[in-house]
Amino acid sequence: MPPKPKVTREIVLEAALELLREEGMDAINARNVAKKLGTSTQPIFSHFASMEELREALYADAEHLYNSGMLEAMQGGGNGFLEMGLAYIRFARTEKRLFQLLFMSNRLLQEKVNEIAGSTEGDDQVIAMIGSMTGLSPDHSRKLYAGIWYTTHGIASLLATNSSTMDDAEARDVLGHVFKGLLAVLQKESEEL
Numbered sequence: 001m002p003p004k005p006k007v008t009r010e011i012v013l014e015a016a017l018e019l020l021r022e023e024g025m026d027a028i029n030a031r032n033v034a035k036k037l038g039t040s041t042q043p044i045f046s047h048f049a050s051m052e053e054l055r056e057a058l059y060a061d062a063e064h065l066y067n068s069g070m071l072e073a074m075q076g077g078g079n080g081f082l083e084m085g086l087a088y089i090r091f092a093r094t095e096k097r098l099f100q101l102l103f104m105s106n107r108l109l110q111e112k113v114n115e116i117a118g119s120t121e122g123d124d125q126v127i128a129m130i131g132s133m134t135g136l137s138p139d140h141s142r143k144l145y146a147g148i149w150y151t152t153h154g155i156a157s158l159l160a161t162n163s164s165t166m167d168d169a170e171a172r173d174v175l176g177h178v179f180k181g182l183l184a185v186l187q188k189e190s191e192e193l
Helices: 009-023 030-037 042-047 051-074 080-094 096-103 123-134 138-161 168-192
Strands: none
Touching: 009 030, 009 042, 009 051, 009 096, 030 042, 051 080, 051 096, 051 123, 080 096, 080 123, 080 138, 080 168, 096 138, 123 138, 138 168
């Protein structure tokens, strides 16, 4: 009889990620992951001390997928800021459950909405990019970033939670108009100072 294939940590994570994408975080328990693996629960607990540890690893994987997409959009040429907004919306459209986990769960640490935009890893780079694109001060660049993020997150939330649709062309138009409007207001504020 051939030896059973070894179930690695990565295989457990892949199965759990697939289950998360299909059914959401509530489905992540030892029995469901084991069923997805076609094994007992033993391989899960040989790699993870608890289901909470597995859930934390899943969250980290989801965050890595999201951050990779944002970095790729930012460096993809053209208007990196607009491309990041479109990538955020695309992520919500194509990875609904991962988007919900990252941005629509109690995992966000900021209590106030106005503290969310500009407080995560990489936001300082984005705010600097906005400043260099627009000539706005760091404070006004942060305000522009926040305003666009609110709009982008609203669209993405609708796409991630129901059957609403919006293609990239429509999203590009909306984000472009909001950007231009906020930019005009903030430039006027700068002139009045």
